[in-house]
């Protein structure tokens with residue numbers, strides 16, 4: 479089970495995620511209580527070993543803004559939320575980063591349909607921590623896809639069993655308040671996701 483921990487802002491939480499075995503960690507570079515500057519993302523990403531994917535999260539920025547912030551932050555992946563046309567993904571190909579498309583259950587659920595490498599199927603309001611009917615997408619997404627939206631250490635096993643994703647992505651569920659991560663919750667989440675024995 480591939481696990482991404484999103485919305486990290488402090489070195490101690492980056493370390494906790496890496497040491498607990500996260501496959502990917504995300505930095506939010508869009509409007510949010512979790513927002514960090516590209517310079518801060520670079521500082522945090524510089525401490526991450528190369529086997530862990532560093533991801534910059536965007537929602538609504540132009541391709542030019544995404545490109546600039548990605549280069550500035552030095553991350554290895556870009557996650558785009560919202561209704562981006564295929565051309566926006568194509569335009570980022572030359573950066574050589576992993577492209578992640580994030581959308582709701584009504585989006586095109588074929589990973590790769592927009593030339594992306596990974597797909598996230600998320601709640602209607604990304605980063606809100608609101609659970610949704612994960613079972614509604616069971617059997618529908620194709621390829622490498624992560625389930626997100628309202629996951630936490632206590633429900634991730636149930637969510638995995640309901641939707642049978644390739645991976646999971648969490649932010650609010652490993653926080654004690656919006657934007658405030660907790661190392662213990664990060665470890666518990668990774669432990670619970672891995673204990674499902676899938677993948």
Ligand SMILES: O=C(O)c1ccccc1NCC(=O)[C@H](O)[C@H](O)COP(=O)(O)O
Pocket residue numbers: 484485504506508509510511512535536537559580598600601603604605606607608626627628629647648649650651
């Ligand atoms: O985290 C945010 O505030 C955010 C804002 C705008 C677009 C995306 C955002 N976050 C993306 C993620 O953290 C995850 O991909 C996912 O939505 C997890 O959300 P949740 O675990 O429900 O908080």
